[in-house]
Amino acid sequence: MNQTIKTGYYGDWGGAFIPEVLYETFRELNIAFKEAKADPAFRQEYLSLMGTYSCRPTPLTHAENLSSHFGGAQFYIKREDLNHTGAHKANNVMGQGLLVKRMGKKRVIAETGAGQHGVATATMAAKMGFDCTIYMGEEDIMRQRPNVFWMEKMGATVVSVTSGTKTLKDAINEAFRDWVTNMEDTHYVLGTVCGPHPFPEMVAWFQSIIGQEARKQILNQFGKLPSRVYACVGGGSNAMGIFQGFLQDRTVELIGVEAGGKGINSGHHASRLTGKDASAGVAQGYKTMFLQNDDGQMRDTHSVAAGLDYVGVSPILADLWQKGLVRFSSATDKEVMEALDLTMKREGLIPALESSHAFVQAFKEAGELGSDEALIINMSGRGDKDIFTIAHAFDDPSWKEFIRKKGAEYAA
Numbered sequence: 001m002n003q004t005i006k007t008g009y010y011g012d013w014g015g016a017f018i019p020e021v022l023y024e025t026f027r028e029l030n031i032a033f034k035e036a037k038a039d040p041a042f043r044q045e046y047l048s049l050m051g052t053y054s055c056r057p058t059p060l061t062h063a064e065n066l067s068s069h070f071g072g073a074q075f076y077i078k079r080e081d082l083n084h085t086g087a088h089k090a091n092n093v094m095g096q097g098l099l100v101k102r103m104g105k106k107r108v109i110a111e112t113g114a115g116q117h118g119v120a121t122a123t124m125a126a127k128m129g130f131d132c133t134i135y136m137g138e139e140d141i142m143r144q145r146p147n148v149f150w151m152e153k154m155g156a157t158v159v160s161v162t163s164g165t166k167t168l169k170d171a172i173n174e175a176f177r178d179w180v181t182n183m184e185d186t187h188y189v190l191g192t193v194c195g196p197h198p199f200p201e202m203v204a205w206f207q208s209i210i211g212q213e214a215r216k217q218i219l220n221q222f223g224k225l226p227s228r229v230y231a232c233v234g235g236g237s238n239a240m241g242i243f244q245g246f247l248q249d250r251t252v253e254l255i256g257v258e259a260g261g262k263g264i265n266s267g268h269h270a271s272r273l274t275g276k277d278a279s280a281g282v283a284q285g286y287k288t289m290f291l292q293n294d295d296g297q298m299r300d301t302h303s304v305a306a307g308l309d310y311v312g313v314s315p316i317l318a319d320l321w322q323k324g325l326v327r328f329s330s331a332t333d334k335e336v337m338e339a340l341d342l343t344m345k346r347e348g349l350i351p352a353l354e355s356s357h358a359f360v361q362a363f364k365e366a367g368e369l370g371s372d373e374a375l376i377i378n379m380s381g382r383g384d385k386d387i388f389t390i391a392h393a394f395d396d397p398s399w400k401e402f403i404r405k406k407g408a409e410y411a412a
């Protein structure tokens with residue numbers, strides 16, 4: 001995996017470190033994407049699909065109770081949780097699906113860790129009539145049984161990956177192996193703004209719909225631009241999605257929030273830009289800041305939010321970080337649970353554990369702003385999927401009893 005194509009760099013970051021057999025496939029993909037991007041009818045088709053199959057434009061909600069609770073900025077929440085399958089991932093997979101149609105391919109593959117990207121890809125494949133294979137680590141399959149169930153019910157084949165640590169990074173390797181063998185009729189639907197060029201650019205382009213809508217909505221509803229915009233950062237796609245709407249506005253500060261896990265100095269986190277144990281490296285086809293040891297071995301990451309639990313980060317965000325155009329912070333598992341609790345009680349919203357990271361940082365900073373200023377939090381997804389983790393964290397005894405009884409009922 002050491003051949004370099006000298007395009008697709010963002011400052012020092014990115015590139016396309018791919019095996020030679022995939023050159024032609026990447027060339028084809030680059031051309032198809034460039035043509036689609038230049039074709040206004042393609043964006044129109046995309047917008048129309050997202051408006052009828054998902055829930056676009058997603059609303060921007062004024063959270064009045066949180067605003068008065070903190071006594072500072074006006075809180076506005078961008079509701080990506082209202083997308084089909086419950087998160088911003090739909091924006092990416094549906095876009096790539098339309099591109100696959102344009103390229104005339106018939107089969108899609110994807111990797112998935114927590115299963116959310118797998119479910120989103122399976123819905124897209126069902127809707128567009130593609131064969132679909134999802135690679136998932138054996139460990140993750142056991143942990144995410146409901147998502148595996150839905151993928152299979154929508155007609156996808158879920159392949160259990162038993163190599164290595166049997167988790168996400170092994171699933172990625174396996175998906176690449178499949179692609180190399182079947183590239184003629186197969187497209188690899190990468191799940192975030194990472195990986196070899198053109199994936200970061202392509203996924204960012206589809207996700208930019210979030211920021212375009214949010215900018216218009218805040219001007220309509222609040223009458224001026226926000227002072228700050230917050231988003232959680234796993235691979236970085238929801239953050240890039242909303243940030244792109246405001247990158248030209250120098251008065252708007254952009255804040256990315258990584259997973260602080262058990263604490264940024266604990267060794268159990270996924271903070272690639274705010275942590276001290278990350279360094280520049282090349283893996284999985286691109287150059288970025290990775291959590292790795294001195295020998296370049298990927299370290300184990302930890303977050304209560306499965307979607308943020310990843311060793312790398314978008315090369316585009318690494319560049320914006322280096323240039324000081326996006327500020328980064330992190331939130332611990334414990335802070336995330338507290339922020340989630342407050343958001344549920346005050347606003348009746350249930351943000352995903354991933355999204356709750358962005359809420360944490362906004363809560364810390366709201367008081368620095370005046371009540372005539374606004375902040376936007378990108379609520380990347382809904383928390384329904386996290387019910388077991390949340391109930392466990394709040395140590396709810398009635399819930400434990402419920403699970404025990406249900407378990408016995410199902411076993412009977």
Ligand SMILES: *Cc1c(COP(=O)(O)O)cnc(C)c1O
Nearest residue numbers: 234235236237238307354380381
């Ligand atoms: C997958 C996921 C994320 C992390 O992915 P990004 O590429 O960083 O956006 C964040 N929030 C939710 C709800 C997710 O499902």
